[in-house]
Amino acid sequence: MSKRQTETNGRRYALRFFAGLCAALSLPLVLVVQLPRVPAISLVWDWANALGYLGLACCLLLFIYAGRPRVFPPYSGRFFANLHRSLGYVALLLVAAHVGLLLYDQPLLLQHLKLSAPLYMLAGLAALVLLLVLCISSITALRKRIWPDYHRFKMIHAALAIGCVALSGWHIIGSSFYLNSSLKLGVASISVSGLLGYYLYSRLRGADRVRRGPGLRDSAAYSRSLSYGPALLLVIIVLALLLLSTPK
Amino acid sequence: MTRFSRYLFALAALLLMLAVAYAAADWRWQAIEQRPQLPVAFEHLDHSGVACADCHHNFIDDSGGGACYNCHKMSPEIRARIEPMFHDFCRGCHLTTRMDDQESGPIRECSLCHH
Numbered sequence: 001m002s003k004r005q006t007e008t009n010g011r012r013y014a015l016r017f018f019a020g021l022c023a024a025l026s027l028p029l030v031l032v033v034q035l036p037r038v039p040a041i042s043l044v045w046d047w048a049n050a051l052g053y054l055g056l057a058c059c060l061l062l063f064i065y066a067g068r069p070r071v072f073p074p075y076s077g078r079f080f081a082n083l084h085r086s087l088g089y090v091a092l093l094l095v096a097a098h099v100g101l102l103l104y105d106q107p108l109l110l111q112h113l114k115l116s117a118p119l120y121m122l123a124g125l126a127a128l129v130l131l132l133v134l135c136i137s138s139i140t141a142l143r144k145r146i147w148p149d150y151h152r153f154k155m156i157h158a159a160l161a162i163g164c165v166a167l168s169g170w171h172i173i174g175s176s177f178y179l180n181s182s183l184k185l186g187v188a189s190i191s192v193s194g195l196l197g198y199y200l201y202s203r204l205r206g207a208d209r210v211r212r213g214p215g216l217r218d219s220a221a222y223s224r225s226l227s228y229g230p231a232l233l234l235v236i237i238v239l240a241l242l243l244l245s246t247p248k
Numbered sequence: 249m250t251r252f253s254r255y256l257f258a259l260a261a262l263l264l265m266l267a268v269a270y271a272a273a274d275w276r277w278q279a280i281e282q283r284p285q286l287p288v289a290f291e292h293l294d295h296s297g298v299a300c301a302d303c304h305h306n307f308i309d310d311s312g313g314g315a316c317y318n319c320h321k322m323s324p325e326i327r328a329r330i331e332p333m334f335h336d337f338c339r340g341c342h343l344t345t346r347m348d349d350q351e352s353g354p355i356r357e358c359s360l361c362h363h
Contacts, residue, residue, distance in 0.1 A: 041356045108358035116279035
C-alpha cells in the first residue's frame with residue numbers, strides 16, 4: 001500500500017471515529033432532555049447544565065478509551081494514550097464551565113458549595129475535586145514522583161475514576177432536574193452500570209487482542225483534534241438548540 | 249515497606265477517613281442549624297388556584313400553627329430538611345403545571361424566588 005493510500009485510509013478512519021465520538025457524547029444529552037421533554041429555563045442555565053452532561057459523557061467515554069490500544073480506529077497505541085489524556089482535559093474543562101456559568105448566572109448557588117448544602121451538591125463538588133486530582137496526578141512528571149509503580153497508579157486512577165462517576169451520578173439523580181422520570185433513571189442506570197461493568201470485565205480479562213490496520217502511520221497527532229473537535233462541535237450544537245428552545 | 253506495615257498503614261488511613269467523615273457530618277449539622285434563612289418572595293394571590301390545605305397542611309392534620317417557618321425552621325426534627333422540603337414542594341408543583349403547558353412559578357432559577 002502506498003504512503004498516500006495509507007494516509008487517505010487514516011483520514012477515513014478518523015472521520016468515522018469522529019462521527020461515532022459525536023454520537024456517543026450527544027446521546028446522554030438527547031436522553032435527558034427528552035423522555036419526557038424538560039421545559040426550557042433560560043439559555044445560560046440550560047447551556048451550563050448541558051455542558052455538565054457533556055462533561056460526564058466525556059468521563060464515561062474515558063472508560064472505553066482507557067488509554068489502551070483498541071481495534072477501532074486502527075491506530076497506534078500512542079493515539080489511544082493521547083486520546084485518553086485529551087478527553088480527560090476536555091471533561092475537566094466542560095465541568096469547570098458548568099460550575100462557572102451557573103455561579104455567574106445564579107450567584108446564590110454559592111450557598112450550595114458550603115458545608116450546609118444538600119448532600120447531592122456536595123457530591124457534585126467532590127466529583128469535580130476528584131476529576132481535578134485525576135487530571136493533575138496523571139501528569140507524567142508528577143505521576144512518576146507520587147507513584148513510581150505504574151500498576152499501582154493505574155489501580156488507584158481507576159478506583160478514583162469510578163468514584164468520580166458514582167459521585168456525579170448522585171449529584172444528577174439527587175438534583176432531579178433532568179433525570180426526572182423512572183424511564184430516564186432506568187435507562188441511565190443500565191447504561192452507566194453496563195459501561196462500568198464492561199470496563200471492569202475487560203480489565204480483569206487481561207489485555208485485548210488488537211488487530212492492526214495495514215501500514216498505518218503513527219497517528220498520535222489525530223487524537224487531539226478528535227478530542228477537542230467533538231466537544232467544540234457539540235457546544236455549538238447545544239447553543240444553537242437552546243437558542244431555539246428558550247422561551248421568549 | 250513490609251506487607252504487615254502496608255496493611256497497618258491502610259488501616260490507619262481508613263480510620264483517619266472515618267474520623268474525618270464523622271467530624272464533617274457533625275460540622276455539617278451545625279452549619280445547617282446556623283445558616284441564615286434566605287428571603288423568599290411569595291405572593292398569595294398568585295396561588296389562589298391552589299387548595300389552601302395543599303400548603304397549610306396543619307389545618308387538617310393538627311401538626312402546628314402559625315407561619316410555615318415556625319415549625320419548619322424551629323423544630324429540631326425537621327429544620328435540617330427545610331431546604332429540600334420547600335424546594336421539592338414549590339418547584340415540584342411549578343414543574344408539574346409547566347409540563348401541562350400552563351403558566352407557573354419559577355422552577356430552577358434561585359433569584360426568581362430568593363430576592
